[in-house]
Amino acid sequence: MRYYSVILILVCSAFAKAQTSRAYSNEFLNIGVDAAALGMSNAVVASTSNVNAGYWNPAGLMQLEEKEISLMHSSYFANIAQYNYGAYAMPIDDQSAIGFSVIRFSVDDILNTTQLIDDQGNINYDRISTFSTADWAVTASYARESKLDGFSYGGNVKIIRRVIGDFASSIGFGIDLGVQLERGKWKFGAMVRDITTTYNTWSIDEDEFATVSDAVENQNQELPETTEITLPKLQLGIAREFVFHYDHVLLAEVDLNMRFIQTNDIFSSGSISATPALGLQYGYTDLVFVRAGVGNFQNVQQLDGNDDVTFQPNIGIGFKYKGISVDYALTDIGDQSAALYSNVFSLNIDLSVFR
Template structure:
């Protein structure tokens, strides 16, 4: 099957599922935050060029670029350190034709005060009745990639299990599939990442008694429980990248991605069938030792108090250092507070595990 036909088929499948399932516009949004400070510094414009242990997240086809076993770790704080985002991945080549990866994401808010029992039936305040609980979103992903017989073409897929827990009140389990493609032609690289291609279902189990204790429910009032099924609609990312080499030691990589969702949103390109926003990323590397990165993405039409719409965007910057197979990267996201997102300082570590066997 020609590559163009295959890509068109993926788009049609995603569109068909999106039209058939519309119970939730947004769910599992923690999976859209992104991983790896190097990628975040480029505003997530890495679908075509990704090629390390983080490829399981960005595009599993990129695992075919691995030469050795790799480990990647990332930690970030969001919302003034209220929320914690932790990520780890491991990937390795199986042989010359295939590769495997595994990753874990945990996004959590811990030690939330539960004050619903602070005042008893008599109106007395008792601080001993205050308790705490945590909410955590987990994602476990297994990735597989394979090189095609077509020169420069690789493909891969993810199987992911999603576990979400809200104290003792509710929990859910979900399953999803992703598909990724990459193709290299000279200095050019092209990528496609289709997330949740069959839609991802989360089924919730709610403890009605515990839920009533925190929802303020009283007899014959506020008794309606939340929905017990969430459906995550497909998303599609298309990317094109080119590498420029100057005097051997200086390498500039530029990538442009188009992030598509099959629902109407505030993205700069928006219709009832599909919405899209571009992302542009740049990386300058010197002797494969020092890296400087910049990117801009998340272009949104935001309505202002006066009723007019303005286009907001999210600019990011980052730096990185690599020595003997160990990479340390830093990203500052949403510099200048140009979008509705809150800026964050993000650090990540990538280790070529072969350095420990030399």
């Protein structure tokens, strides 16, 4: 039981620290969606062109020809945390498209043992309860083709809801903007996340939060701040397709992911940080796909005080038949970085297959 009490305290402690961190807030939105994209280490901002473009770059929704849906599931921390995603998108006409998506990242059924022992020192197992900590994001996307040939643009409006049992909850709003440009076999893309900065306003139940403070003496005695700010991020990408003998297609993309704050990214200064990502996809007759990518290059301080560069290699495979795509990705193979290792599965369906 003490083990679960420690988990409870760590969760609430992490919540408290998150309120003052602007470099890493709402990080669940940076994990990514779609096993195909994750297999390419998220290097898809220029080439994304299906229902999942609502997440990666809403301008890519202009490539849709039919209504599509997408579902994804992955788990982290030995299946303790669950990540689920669903999306729907459709073209409105030849010049515009819309999409909607939902993300939930959660740890469920956490045992709350703070009331296990009463003021007289008596143990009562009936006083144990459970709670969940969950991050939600609901996004509406819109894309439009411009009068400039090959150029499209789009945006997201997102509502973010975060809940930590009965202890605290928050709500926030954000806006993303993206563009894509296609010139021959070359594709270019840019995506600005949280362009106006995203503010999460927290509501804290002081009585419930006090139970955590009382569980361990001298821990979590002060309430955290009630406003969390997510600063803008910029993603730039360039991609190209190479076709061999009609049936063999190689897609290669290089992205640069930038934050406007100092982090552990491989390129970092006082006001900006950046890390590259490279993704490859080989497709045969638009039926079988093999993917690989590397990204998330970080400077990580070792025990001896020196910095080592870590990176995250990903691989994946996919199958597509009559508008139904099933994809799998294995992220952070070989545990080469501090990132989360996971098996990711996703399903994309072109709804015209049911006509």
